[in-house]
Amino acid sequence: MTNILIAAAVLALLGLVLGILIGYTAKRFAVEADPRIEEITELLPGANCGGCGYAGCADFAKEIVENDANISSCSACSEENFKKIAEILGKEAGNREKQVAVVYCSGDNHKAKRLARYNGLNDCRAAAALSGGGKTCRFGCIGLGSCARRCQFGAIEIRNGLAIVHPELCEGCGNCIDICPRKLIRLVPATSKIHVYCNSLEKGPVKRKACEAACIACKKCVRAVPDSFNAQGFLVRVTEDSNLTEETIREIACPTGALDTVAHHTAANSGKEGAA
Amino acid sequence: MPANEWLLITVGAILVNNIVLSRILGICPFLGVSKKIKTALGMGGAVVFVMGIASFVTACLYHGLLSAKLNLTIGSFQIKNLDMSFTRILVFIVVIAALVQIVEILLQKFSPALYGALGIYLPLITTNCAVLGAAQLNADSGRSILASTVYGICSGIGFSLALLLFSSLRERLELSRIPKAFQGMSIALITAGILALAFMGFSGLVK
Numbered sequence: 001m002t003n004i005l006i007a008a009a010v011l012a013l014l015g016l017v018l019g020i021l022i023g024y025t026a027k028r029f030a031v032e033a034d035p036r037i038e039e040i041t042e043l044l045p046g047a048n049c050g051g052c053g054y055a056g057c058a059d060f061a062k063e064i065v066e067n068d069a070n071i072s073s074c075s076a077c078s079e080e081n082f083k084k085i086a087e088i089l090g091k092e093a094g095n096r097e098k099q100v101a102v103v104y105c106s107g108d109n110h111k112a113k114r115l116a117r118y119n120g121l122n123d124c125r126a127a128a129a130l131s132g133g134g135k136t137c138r139f140g141c142i143g144l145g146s147c148a149r150r151c152q153f154g155a156i157e158i159r160n161g162l163a164i165v166h167p168e169l170c171e172g173c174g175n176c177i178d179i180c181p182r183k184l185i186r187l188v189p190a191t192s193k194i195h196v197y198c199n200s201l202e203k204g205p206v207k208r209k210a211c212e213a214a215c216i217a218c219k220k221c222v223r224a225v226p227d228s229f230n231a232q233g234f235l236v237r238v239t240e241d242s243n244l245t246e247e248t249i250r251e252i253a254c255p256t257g258a259l260d261t262v263a264h265h266t267a268a269n270s271g272k273e274g275a276a
Numbered sequence: 277m278p279a280n281e282w283l284l285i286t287v288g289a290i291l292v293n294n295i296v297l298s299r300i301l302g303i304c305p306f307l308g309v310s311k312k313i314k315t316a317l318g319m320g321g322a323v324v325f326v327m328g329i330a331s332f333v334t335a336c337l338y339h340g341l342l343s344a345k346l347n348l349t350i351g352s353f354q355i356k357n358l359d360m361s362f363t364r365i366l367v368f369i370v371v372i373a374a375l376v377q378i379v380e381i382l383l384q385k386f387s388p389a390l391y392g393a394l395g396i397y398l399p400l401i402t403t404n405c406a407v408l409g410a411a412q413l414n415a416d417s418g419r420s421i422l423a424s425t426v427y428g429i430c431s432g433i434g435f436s437l438a439l440l441l442f443s444s445l446r447e448r449l450e451l452s453r454i455p456k457a458f459q460g461m462s463i464a465l466i467t468a469g470i471l472a473l474a475f476m477g478f479s480g481l482v483k
Contacts, residue, residue, distance in 0.1 A: 003362065006358070006360055006363065007360075007362070007363045007366065010360055010363050010366075010367060011363070011366055011367070011370070014367060014370055014371070015370065018370065018371070018374035021374065021378065022374055022377050022378055022381075025378050025381050025382065026381055029381050029382055029384075029385040029386075030381075030385075031384050031385055121451045121452070122451060122452065122453050123451055126451070
């Protein structure tokens with residue numbers, strides 16, 4: 001019985017002493033912090049993607065308050081929270097254009113020819129340094145998913161050896177861009193919905209042999225709508241100010257399917273078709 | 277204490293009776309923060325720091341108060357040879373948790389750089405069983421206050437060593453092709469087991 005009493009007394013006393021001690025230290029040595037930093041941290045997405053160029057959302061919030069960092073460098077923040085942050089700071093919200101990443105390749109394992117079986121480290125950069133992976137095309141997606149592992153929003157999917165960006169999940173932080181050894185990924189405004197999914201600078205016939213989905217520079221699209229396309233050598237790009245529609249794309253009917261809408265490209269490559 | 281006793285404590289705590297791989301304490305941070313070498317080093321530093329301080333404070337408490345056989349007189353009450361060492365688990369865990377809190381506040385105030393490096397790991401260690409384990413082992417083997425502090429720091433170094441080895445292995449695993457069934461935590465646990473087996477090689481080094 002005495003033991004129980006002793007234990008209770010010791011713990012009660014200890015709790016009291018330590019409680020007072022912690023309370024005192026917390027008050028005496030408190031670090032003053034701007035309350036706005038916490039509020040803004042709450043409003044930021046909290047993914048710590050680093051797309052803004054700072055070490056994480058909390059660090060970014062601190063920079064916004066203390067060093068007047070630009071709020072719009074956060075691409076993942078929702079429009080509503082963005083306005084609230086501007087309100088806290090007493091600033092104009094300004095306009096932000098949402099950007100999404102696009103992988104300029106459509107050569108999955110069925111369409112792109114194989115040169116070899118790659119059996120090394122499961123990482124695109126390692127494959128690029130070693131021999132360039134298994135596909136014949138030296139420009140296309142290696143498909144080992146370095147970008148997908150880097151993406152914090154789960155927006156990149158690897159299907160049949162091809163990276164597909166799901167635009168509804170992509171927040172445009174740009175983390176995937178510099179990890180791709182082939183420099184296939186670019187940020188584009190979310191409003192541009194039509195792309196030529198090929199990045200090969202080889203000559204048309206060489207590309208044709210390497211991949212069924214390459215842009216072979218037949219210029220069918222350029223002849224149909226000259227203003228909307230920009231042909232450089234053996235590669236055609238959709239110009240930024242083009243106003244192509246899905247119907248026009250269907251009319252043009254790109255013979256290899258490299259010219260495609262984002263919706264169709266995503267659906268076709270990540271849907272059931274690809275299962276093999 | 278002769279010099280070879282100190283060597284015995286050091287080698288024993290770091291290699292032979294490694295707190296993670298041989299005593300199987302502190303498995304939670306061992307698996308939790310071992311994905312990258314950088315975080316492993318931060319956590320290791322924080323553990324060395326906290327274990328050192330906690331071992332010192334708990335040893336002081338143990339020798340000065342809990343096992344001191346005090347004679348107390350409260351009013352007409354008289355207690356002779358009061359031995360409170362049976363309450364040590366309770367006392368140690370509360371004291372360590374409070375201590376880490378206080379250290380964290382002080383670090384934030386006086387050394388923001390150190391706080392930036394260790395800060396996020398400190399709250400993780402407040403109720404870590406490895407820290408409590410080091411304090412308990414000190415009390416069990418009746419080490420002096422100085423020996424307890426050295427043992428605490430060396431156990432922390434042993435923990436960091438295990439964490440560093442394990443995180444390097446896990447960084448390698450990240451890049452290798454692992455059968456689907458073993459991906460993630462299962463291969464990590466198998467690796468931890470093999471690492472512990474490897475550390476068995478040190479047993480017998482110190483008796």
